Amino acid sequence: MNVICDGKEAVKKKQSPAGLIIAEEKFRLLISSRTVELLSLSLYIKRQHQNKNCFTRPLLGDILSEGTKIEELLDGYGVRNNQRWYPFRELVATIKLFANVSYILLHLKHSVPTYNLMSIENDFLKATDEAFSCTCKILVSVVGSLLKQAEKLKIYLPEHIPGEKSFIEELPPGHLPIDRKSRKVSSAEETVVYLATAFLNLAAASSFLHIPHKERIENYRDYIPDPISEEKLRNLEYKFHNLQSLYDTHISDSNVESLDENLPVLRGHVSVIFHLLETATRSYPLLRTSCADIRK
Numbered sequence: 001m002n003v004i005c006d007g008k009e010a011v012k013k014k015q016s017p018a019g020l021i022i023a024e025e026k027f028r029l030l031i032s033s034r035t036v037e038l039l040s041l042s043l044y045i046k047r048q049h050q051n052k053n054c055f056t057r058p059l060l061g062d063i064l065s066e067g068t069k070i071e072e073l074l075d076g077y078g079v080r081n082n083q084r085w086y087p088f089r090e091l092v093a094t095i096k097l098f099a100n101v102s103y104i105l106l107h108l109k110h111s112v113p114t115y116n117l118m119s120i121e122n123d124f125l126k127a128t129d130e131a132f133s134c135t136c137k138i139l140v141s142v143v144g145s146l147l148k149q150a151e152k153l154k155i156y157l158p159e160h161i162p163g164e165k166s167f168i169e170e171l172p173p174g175h176l177p178i179d180r181k182s183r184k185v186s187s188a189e190e191t192v193v194y195l196a197t198a199f200l201n202l203a204a205a206s207s208f209l210h211i212p213h214k215e216r217i218e219n220y221r222d223y224i225p226d227p228i229s230e231e232k233l234r235n236l237e238y239k240f241h242n243l244q245s246l247y248d249t250h251i252s253d254s255n256v257e258s259l260d261e262n263l264p265v266l267r268g269h270v271s272v273i274f275h276l277l278e279t280a281t282r283s284y285p286l287l288r289t290s291c292a293d294i295r296k
Contacts, residue, residue: 022077027077027085028153028154028155031070031073031074031153031155032155032156033156034069034070034073035066035070035150035155036156036158037062037066038063038066038067038070038092038095039146039147039150039155039157039158040158040160040161040162041059041062041063041066041162042095042143042146042147043147043157043158043161044059044161044162044166044167045059045139045140045143046140046143046144046147047161048164049136049140051164053164053168053169054136055102055106055132055136055139056106056167056168056169057103057106057107057110057169058166058167058168058169059167060099060100060102060103060106061103062167063095063096063099063139064096064099064100064103067092067093067095067096067099068096070092071089071092071093071096074088074089074092075089084153085153087149088146088149088150088153088155091142091145091146091149092146094142094286095139095142095143095146097282097283097286098135098136098138098139098142099139100282101135101279101282101283102132102135102136102139104275104278104279105128105131105132105135105279106132107275108128108272108275108276109125109128109129109132110171111271112124112125112128112272114268115267115268115269115271115272116264116265116267116268117265117268117269117272118265118269124272131279180253182253182254182255182257182258183253183254183255184254184255188250188251188254188256191246191250191251192251192256192260192263194246195243195246195247195251195266195270196266198239198243199243199266199269199270202236202239202240202243205236206236206273208227208228208232209228211223211227211228224284230281230284230285233277233280233281233284234281236277237274237277237278237280237281240270240273240274240277241274243270243274244267244270244271244274247263247266247267247270248267251263251267252267
């Protein structure tokens with residue numbers, strides 16, 4: 001009786017979805033049907049990347065969305081452990097990463113005028129443009145590799161390529177009138193003091209980021225993972241995001257904010273630092289892997 005039961009259990013295990021092996025052709029057809037949008041966007045970048053207005057938020061947002069969906073699909077089929085399909089998965093993940101980082105940098109570029117930043121020694125907008133140009137160049141390179149890998153895997157490449165108008169971002173100047181009543185906050189002194197103190201403490205805790213500032217760029221890898229570790233970056237990102245959220249919950253759009261012009265300045269600096277840390281934490285795993293490969 002036990003032998004019969006054990007036999008039935010073995011059959012069940014073999015027939016369970018987790019234990020089934022999908023046929024290569026069936027999987028290829030599935031991926032071909034699901035990657036049409038991502039590959040179409042990739043072909044668009046290959047054709048239009050020399051156009052200075054190629055990389056817009058609509059385009060980067062679409063790439064990020066499609067890359068996320070495809071990466072999840074691939075992981076669901078165990079591509080991480082498959083030698084043939086793993087390179088394709090890594091290229092999709094890299095495209096998603098740099099689309100995300102580029103989007104954040106573009107967001108900063110558009111939002112800086114509203115952040116009320118204090119003057120700094122270096123040109124922040126120029127540095128942001130340079131970083132954005134760099135991430136877009138990487139995106140172009142990875143897109144080319146993805147298309148080659150797709151051909152190698154015999155994934156269908158779409159014939160239709162979106163037109164430039166699909167991603168145009170012409171933004172008229174100006175803003176809507178400020179006609180909402182501000183929230184009345186009875187007492188926000190403690191929150192303001194906490195935010196200011198926490199900001200100063202986090203600025204001190206971020207001092208390790210300045211260590212490689214004067215080094216040549218080819219030596220940056222010497223500071224990974226010590227003193228610049230992924231854990232430290234993520235911890236800082238979380239804490240600055242927390243400050244931003246506290247400000248928005250207790251201070252933003254309140255009568256207190258309108259009475260002190262320095263408060264929006266604090267919020268602007270917190271937001272910029274948070275977004276820059278976002279780009280760092282998202283890029284770090286790939287950078288760490290690259291540094292490890294160089295050291296081999």
